[in-house]
Amino acid sequence: MKIITVGVIDYGMGNHASVVHSLREIGFRVRVTKETAELDLVDVLVLPGVGAFPAAMRKLHERGLVTYLQDQARRQRSLIGICLGMQLLASASHEHEYTVGLDLIPGEIVQFANHNVHIGWNTLECTQHDSFLTSIDGQAFYFNHSFYYQGATEYQVAVARHTSTFAVAIQLGSVVGLQFHPEKSQAAGKLLLRNLIMGLAHA
């Protein structure tokens, strides 16, 4: 069987060591690169990231990756955004200043009320039961964020409860966003990555 190659997009936001390690441990071949010619050759694109939304968009623009990723999504290539990477998939964010995102999944990124933060392990609740998340419904994953996705329920695949109920996994076609860190969620995270990437690669 063909080994699946995952392209981790390196655009200067955060350290990719844990993502890369998790993916390799599962058995995927991994390329970490910002070169579009190399990204063209992989089966699934992964957009990780920690930090602030405006800085991340600026770095994607500087590397010519905004139009590239929008183009890849139009061609229905598989793309997974993790944490800040998920937020970048949305139309815009209110973090620091209003910043337009990749606009691959309609919705906006807004701050939790009263400067609340969502840190630690929280359980997922699948809202679409035929999704890639069905096997890990009810399991806990690691979150670390103070902004969240707000958009139509049709794009929401899973939610979590904290001070309110909010989307933690979103999807539109072959583009998927995960607000939590599967690479920092031990066995549950690896199982999710395995099922999700194999599902997208064989779709």
Added chain:
Amino acid sequence: MLKKRLIGVVTVKNGWAVQSFGYHRYLPLGKPVCLVENLDRWGADEILVQVIDRSVAGVGPDYELLDKLALLGLGTPLIYGGGIRTVEDGTRVIQSGADRIAIDSILHEDESMVSDLSGELGAQAIIASIPMEIGPSGAEWVNYKTKGQASIGKGLAEVIVQGFVSEVMVTDWKHEGTPNAFDCDLIDLFPFKEVPLIAFGGISSVEQMRELFARPNITAISVGNFLSYREHAIQIYKEMLASAMLRSSTYATEYSLQANV
């Protein structure tokens, strides 16, 4: 439901993981990387690596150690504390693979910098680490550099109330290393009741953990020394606590994690 956390702590001094007693007596335990690897395998909810001689020596964060930890490809969130003096230090620590940072000495020296740090990294990435003891005015904040102690001043109060940090780690520094000795008064007398607190220092018994977790403002308990010399100590604590407030202690899966097989 957001779970409460059991954090495994690795204290590092002179490049070695140490067992610490009241932050004045130390026994070497081994290489920090090995201890962190164990905590990762045992399913700690977070791992805190605190390098206690970096700020005193004024040498900045231990990037060499962070690089070694990054090579482990940890599956557990990592908090790093030690020597963070500037926004650049904090940013580089996160870029080096830490998920969050713990700050201590800059809270005494330059509280205004904390708002800049928060603006750059987000409050969720920052923990205020506060050594405390009970003194004449109640729960007092200890400056481990000068050995002085005082009530929490206006500067730190501002940092906490304005939400520039996401959690405060209250360390019972006197009882650190002494079994079952954490002084719960430090939590009950802590002046900001709405702030999420992490308790650390002398917490070894399941009964005391249960008592602390029952407080709504406790989001996590940190344990250092009492995880040493015992395999799978995190799972054992969790099994004994048997609480729905915590993530389960077993992580076995019936599915193969290998793709393409």
